[in-house]
Amino acid sequence: MAYDTIVTEVKGRVGLITLNRPKALNALNSQLIEELNLALDEYERNPDIGCIVLAGSEKAFAAGADIKEMSVLEYPQIYLDDFFAQADRIGQRRKPMIAAVAGFALGGGCELALMCDFIYAGDNARFGQPEINLGVLPGIGGTQRLTRALGKAKAMEMCLTGRQMDAKEAETAGLVAQVFPVDQLLEETLKAATTIAEKSLPSTMMTKEAVNRVFETSLAEGVRFERRIFHAIFATHDQKEGMNAFVEKRKPDFKHQ
C-alpha cells in the first residue's frame, strides 16, 4: 500500500517503516498515526514478517506530536474524540518492534520510541519530553513508560524541566539498548531485527508478552504467567524442531508455528 507520511519496505522477514514528514521533522499528525497503524496492521497480519523496525531520518526520529495540529484543539471535543487513542494501538502490537532513533526523539517522538520493545540509537540521538515548555504534559504514555525505563529521578527531571538527554546518557541510563555511529544505525538495527525474525515467531511473541508482564503484575503472577506459556510452547512445531536440531547438531528449520 502507498502512504503519504511513511514509507514501508519488506526486507526478508523484517518489516521496515520509515517516518516521512521531513519538512516537519516527522511530527506525528493524525494522518501519520493512522498510516502507521495501517502499516502495522499489515505487518502483524503477514505471517512472513517476524520483526518490525520503526525509523525516522538522520535529523529526526520524530520531533513530537504535531503542535500545529494540536494548537487549535478544544476541550471537551478532544476528550469526546479521545485524541491520541489511536496512538495507543501502536504500543499494543504483538510482534517484536525495534525503534532506530537518530536525531530528535522529542515528546510524542520519544513516546513512540518507548512503545517499541527496545531502542537502538544513533550517536546523534536526543531524547526529551519538552511538553512542559508548551504548557502541557506528555500524553502518549511518556510519564509512565519513561519512568519505567529510567526510574523516577531522571524521568521526573526530564518531564519537569524539558531537558534533552543525549545518546550516551540514554544508554547509560538504560533507555536505549545500544548506540551506533549514526551512519550505521539502520544497518545494525536491521541486522538485529533479522536475527529476531529468524527465530520461531511464537517464541519471540511469547517472550515479548512475558517480558512486558513485568510492568503489569507482581513477581509471583509474572512467573506463573511465564510458566503457563512455557508449557504451552511445547505444543508448537518449532519447539520440537529447535530441540531436535540441537540434539542432531544442525541448524533448526523453524516453520513459525
Ligand code: HXC
Ligand atoms: C509541528 C514541528 C514540530 C512539531 C518541528 N516542527 N517540530 N511541527 N510539530 N512537534 C517543524 C517546525 O515548525 C519547522 O517547520 C520544521 O519542523 C523544522 O523545525 P525547526 O524548529 O526549524 O528546526 P530546528 O531549528 O532544527 O529545531 C529542531 C527542534 C524544534 C529542536 C526539534 O523543531 C522543536 O523544538 N520542535 C518541537 C519539539 C516539541 O516541543 N515536541 C513536543 C511536541 S508536544 P516550518 O514550517 O517552520 O519550517 C507532544 C505532546 C504529545 O509531543 C502528547 C500530547 C497529548
